[in-house]
Amino acid sequence: MSADTVDKVLGVAGGVSWVISYIFYRLFRNRIETARQVRNIPIYEPSKELHSHLSDNGPLAYAAVEGVVNELNRALISRHGNNEGVIRESQLIEHKSQRINGFWSNVKKVLKDTTEYVPFSISPSRGDDHGYKVEVLDPGQAARLRAELDITHEKFEPHKSSFMQIGIDRLFGEVSKGLEESEKMLLSGTSIIGVGKVFLERGQMKIAPPDEENRTYILTKMRLSELVRHYEKQSSMYKIIAVVTALIGGGLISVIIWRQTKVFWERRKQRLQFEEIRRTLADAAERRRAGNTETGGAGENSEPETDNACVVCLSNPRQVVALSCGHIALCTNCAEALPLPKMCPVCRANVERFLPVFHP
Missing domain, CATH: 3.30.40.10 (Zinc/RING finger domain, C3HC4 (zinc finger))
Known part of the structure; x- marks a missing residue:
């Protein structure tokens, strides 16, 4: 590999490292800012007091509402039991072993991935104020929610094949191990906290994604203090990755600068060396011509x-x-x-x- 190719590879690698560092820096800033905002927001329960506050003072640009999940019209029923909920995520994944570059690796192929929603609200966890509720809008845009769904069904069905079929599959480098079927749901009655914009619409309290892009819409089963710690932990991890990748990128660029500087000084040294050689040869040729002139010899x-x-x-x-x-x-x-x-x-x-x- 030539020196120019090495420098180009190092330059591309350094640039990629800095791009990755910038991405993780943005994630770090987002998480640390979210933790700061969530730590200072007010917490409400769906109640008459919250309704009156919204009526008198207008919408809350960023606030937390705490309560339990309650479907508005109908509930989703688990396909594998009697569980009821408002979000149902179903997946069908095929597990395989594939030969890649001579090594066998486990791979997953998603055959089915569907998510269903029904309208739901955050209702009071206590019996009083039962008539008050906060409808949840655009739950699909909320952070954390899908990661905290309850597993209502999980089954792995091994693939049954004859020895001949297994031998053929191994010969072609792909062996099916089986199918994994799973179902996750946000169950009715689950304690939940919603963080976003809280407002009144036709007398009904609702929570939706914030108007400001730097604020995160969150639906989570965590307590608010746990949520803050979660984002602070994430921000610390992203900060470390951003610093490490930035240092790697800086190190690679420094290597390029050092290599180019070394080449520059080597070329300068070579140029001075050949200038000296040319002067020496010119002086020798001049002396030789002068000697030939004095002795009457033939010219050079x-x-x-x-x-x-x-x-x-x-x-x-x-x-x-x-x-x-x-x-x-x-x-x-x-x-x-x-x-x-x-x-x-x-x-x-x-x-x-x-x-x-x-x-x-």
């Missing part, structure tokens, strides 16, 4: 002998010796034009330096 032949021509350009005489291999094969221009790291064109050995060659 501008055409190099065939056996003394540079092996690269085949036009200039050989002017430098490569150390440490000792081969005299190049003119000054071709020696300087060799890419870094310089290698002898005769034996391919690394060249530590070039020295001028003086021909008689």
Whole structure:
């Protein structure tokens, strides 16, 4: 792999690391801000007092409502029991073993993933104020909710195959292990906290996603203090990932800068070296011409002998010796034009330096 390719790979990797760092930084900021907002919001129960507050003071831009889940019209019935709820999530997953690059790995293929909702509300947990309730709007947009659904059914059915079929599957690199069927529900009567915008609409209390994008709509079975700790823990994890990936990206970019700086100084050193070689050869040629003039000898032949021509350009005489291999094969221009790291064109050995060659 060439040096330029290495630098490009390092640059791309550094850029990707910084992009990942930025993404996790945004997640960190979101979680820490959500924890701060949730920690300071007021908590209400569906009651006459809340209804009166909304009537007199208008909507609550960001508040928490605590109560129990209650369906408004009808409830969803579990397909595998008598459980009733307002959200039902069904999944059918095929488990397989696949041969990838010579190794067997477990993979999952989702064959079915459906989520059903029915209108529901947050109702008072106590018997008083039973007529007051807060209808939940757009529950699908709420954070935390799907992660906290109760498992009402879970079954794994192993795949039954003959030995011949198993052998054929292994030959083709894919073996089915079985089907996993699961059902999760938000059950009626579950204690829940909703965090969002609380307002009145046609005399009915409702909770919906906040108007401000930096505020998170939440439906959770956690207590408010637990929710704050959860977001603080998430923010700490995202912060660590953001810092680590930023340091990795910075380290990769620093390696590129160091490599480019090293190449720059090496090229500068080479340029100064060949300038010195050219001056030395020019001085030697001048002295040789002066000596020929004094002795009346023939002038210097501008055409190099065939056996003394540079092996690269085949036009200039050989002017430098490569150390440490000792081969005299190049003119000054071709020696300087060799890419870094310089290698002898005769034996391919690394060249530590070039020295001028003086021909008689």
